[in-house]
Structure formats: C-alpha cells, structure tokens
Amino acid sequence: MSLLIKNGRVITVSDDHVADIFVEGETISAIGKNLNMKADQVIDAGGKLVFPGGIDPHVHLDMPFMGTYSSDNYETGTRAALFGGTTTVIDFILQTQGKSLHSALEAWQGRSNGNALGDYSFHMAVTDFNDNTKNEIKEMIEKEGITSFKTFMAYKGALMIDDRQMVGLMNEVRKQGGMVTVHATNGDMIDFLVAKHRSENKLSPLYHYLSQPEITESEASGRFVDMAYHTGVTSYIVHLTCEGALNQVRDAAKRNQKVFVETCVQYLLLDASLYDKGFESAKWVMSPPLREKKDQESLWAGLNQGIVNIVGTDHCPFNWEQKKMGENDFSKIPNGHPGLEHRMELLYSEGVHKGKISLNKYVEVTSTNAAKVFGMFPKKGSIGIGSDADIVIFDPNEKHTLSAKTHHHRCDYSAYEGWQVTGKCKTVILRGKVAIDNGKAMIEKGYGKFIKRGRSSSAV
Ligand code: URP
Ligand code: ZN
Ligand code: ZN
DSSP states (O other): OEEEEEEEEEEOSSOEEEEEEEEETTEEEEEETTOOOOOSEEEEOTTOEEEEOEEEEEEOOSOEETTEEOSOOHHHHHHHHHHTTEEEEEEEEEOOTTSOHHHHHHHHHHHHTTTOSSEEEEEEEOSSOSHHHHHHHHHHHHTTOOOEEEEESSSTTTTBOOHHHHHHHHHHHHHHTOEEEEEOSOHHHHHHHHHHHHHTTOOSTHHHHHTSOHHHHHHHHHHHHHHHHHHTOEEEESSOOOHHHHHHHHHHHHTTOOEEEEEEHHHHHOOGGGGGSGGGGGGGOOSSOOOOHHHHHHHHHHHHHTSSOEEEOOBOOOOHHHHGGGTTOGGGSOOOBOOGGGHHHHHIIIIIITTSSOHHHHHIIIIIHHHHHTTOTTTSSOOSTTSBOOEEEEEEEEEEEOOTTTOOSSOSSOTTTTOEEEEEEEEEEETTEEEEETTEEOSOTTOOOBOOOOOOOSOO
C-alpha cells in the first residue's frame, strides 16, 4: 500500500513548510514539493497542519491499583489515544513486591497482547529492588527493549521504595545504560498528613489535595535529583506539577546536571479550585494533585525555557462507581483521571492557539522529545524519510466541545466537560494506515504493535 499526503503544512521540531509526503508500506519514503508519485490512496491536506503522531509516555491501561483496575484497557485506551492524535503510548508495568520483574512483564503482556489499536511500549516500575531484581535489569534492557525503570517515592506498602533501594537501582541502571524515572513526592510526609486529616474526620476530596502540599513534591524531587547526580544515572521526573519541584531541576542545571522533566496537560490547564466541589472533586483526585495558578505559569515558562521537555497525561481513568469507593474517605478514592484523548487538542488550543507556545515547541513536547528521551527516535516522533508513517492531519480552525457524551475513553465522566477547543485531529495515520478518519476508527484491535525501545538520547 502507498499513500500520498498532498499540500499539508508540515511541522517538525525545526521545520514549517508546505510539502507532500509519500508513504510506502509503514514508512515515509519521500517528502517534497509537488511529488508526482502514483499512490493507492491520496489525501488532500491543503489548509491543514501535519504533525508527527503524538507520543504519550505516561498512561495506565487496565492497571490494578487501589483495589480496582483503571477503566480503559489496551483496546479502548489506544483507540481513544488515536482519536486524539496520539499514535504511541508508554504504559507502566508494576512489579508486585516480593515477585520478579519478569512475572510482572508477563502479566502486562497477557493484558496487552493482541488488544491494542495503537502502538505501545512499557516502562518497568521497580517496587522491590533486591539482588534478584538487580539481575533482571540487563535483560529488560537488552532483550525486552524496556529501557526505563520507574520508581515511586510514595504509595508506601505497595509501590514505594526507600532511598537505599533507589541508589542501588540507579547504580545498576546506569551500569546497564538505562534510565530511572520517578514519581517524586515524599510518601512519609503524605502518609502523616493523610492520617492526621482522617483522625480529624476531614474526609472529603479536598483533603487529598491538602495532604500533598507543594513541599512534599519539591523535597522529593530535590532528593531524587541529588541521588541521580551522585550515581550519574540518566534521570526523568514524571508528572511534575509545581514551581518548587521545577526549581530543584533548575538548580541541578547550574551544576550541569540534566534531568528530563515531564508535566501533564492537566497541570498546565486545571487548578486546585476544582477541589471545592464536595465529592464531585473526586473526578480530579490524582497524585500529585492539581496545584495553583502560579504553578501553571511556572510550567508554561518551563516549556519555553526547555526545562520541561514533555507533556503527557498520566491517563488513569476510573468510572464514577469506582471513584465512589472513597465517598466516605478521600484516601480510598482511586487516584487518577481520564485525559489521553484530549492531550494533543487541548495543548494546541490552550498553548499554540492562545500564543503560549510555538508550533515547533508543540511538536517537540507532544512527540519528538518523548521519542528521543525514550529511545524511539527517529522511528517515532519524526516526519522524516525512513521514519514510521505516524502522522496527524490537523484542522487548526475547527471548534468543538469536550464531553463524556462524545469522548472515546471508557470512563463515564470527563475531566474537561464543556471545554471549548479550537483545532481537531481529522486524519490519523499509524504506520502508513489510516487509523482515524473524520471521527471514525478505521482499524481494529491487534493492529497496535509493541515497540521495543533503545537507549535514551541525552540531547533533546
Ligand atoms: O493519580 C495518579 N497519578 N494515578 C496513577 C498512578 C501515578 O501515580 O502515576
Ligand atoms: Zn505517579
Ligand atoms: Zn502515573
């Protein structure tokens, strides 16, 4: 099969030009003006923007968590992602404490194999670092193509590791050429505040927010950054939300330490005033919680300064019945919210359309940097000859409204109900095949492939 995309305004990290793109099979084989190749399918992209397919490096699909499972599985989650222009996601495998990394990998393969529409890869969350786990790291990197190792400095008793384990893991991962990523919040401080609020009968979702003040994140981020400096491991902070944590990364840059930073679209657009809605606020109970306006400003600035490198979603949806597990106790509300489908359109509308970031920056933070940082570039994250033909054809003028009635997440509420958005993903191509066309899915589950990743590129 061949495909010719005509006259689109092609945006990459460094380019902005009107061109034709010729795709043969799964990859791009030519880019130029007025290409006159014969193709099986021709798409007129005149007046449209053409981006590399989005990469969301932070999703939780079909994940066992807090006594339930996140409500999007590989089929529904990757389908929703494609509707929103995200062609590749990276999901998190969670090691069960006391068990091996390989047994966790098998469990995740069991749920994902043959079920995804879009491409996907895995991070490995190491929740129990010991001599056995240590011996599995090399094989994860070299055989399985899982090159990033996630750590949790919170969720004690289930996912959290202590600093001794962290330093041990960092040393081994550095030796094997991988990367350590982190959920950087101080679990002990948070647990103290949760217990205090519960003992005072303060049980509404507001107290989820009040149990995780900014300092719990800035302290843990600084500690992680110092341990990464000490061990020399390539490091990455997931879902960074606030000015205090970002300043820790700024300080590290003064000693020429590079720490990759991801924020998520909700931390740029939503704020803690959403915790004043009684139990409805459970819709936005996530960790870390939404922050203040000043933190949003700091994150937008961080994007433009190149300190914040990637915008993900931390998509971890739960239906309302699941959220109601914490109706009488905020600490039992499953943490997470739906966002995967809306990342590209929201960031375009609120970022590019409103003049906060450039088109090139948009491509950088929604796609190319994730491909580079997570060892998939230039196969993914690029409109270049030889790259996978993962392409979004985007109408920058189409206005629409986000709603649970129309989204494709398997979640019965929207975190962005009623939001007016300018810009829509019209056609989404995955490895040379039209996956979404004008609001219709054109591929079936099973088309999505597991992507083995290489080592991180240190320059983004
Ligand atoms: O609230 C969140 N973020 N849920 C998913 C797990 C995590 O911490 O990323
Ligand atoms: Zn997290
Ligand atoms: Zn997460």
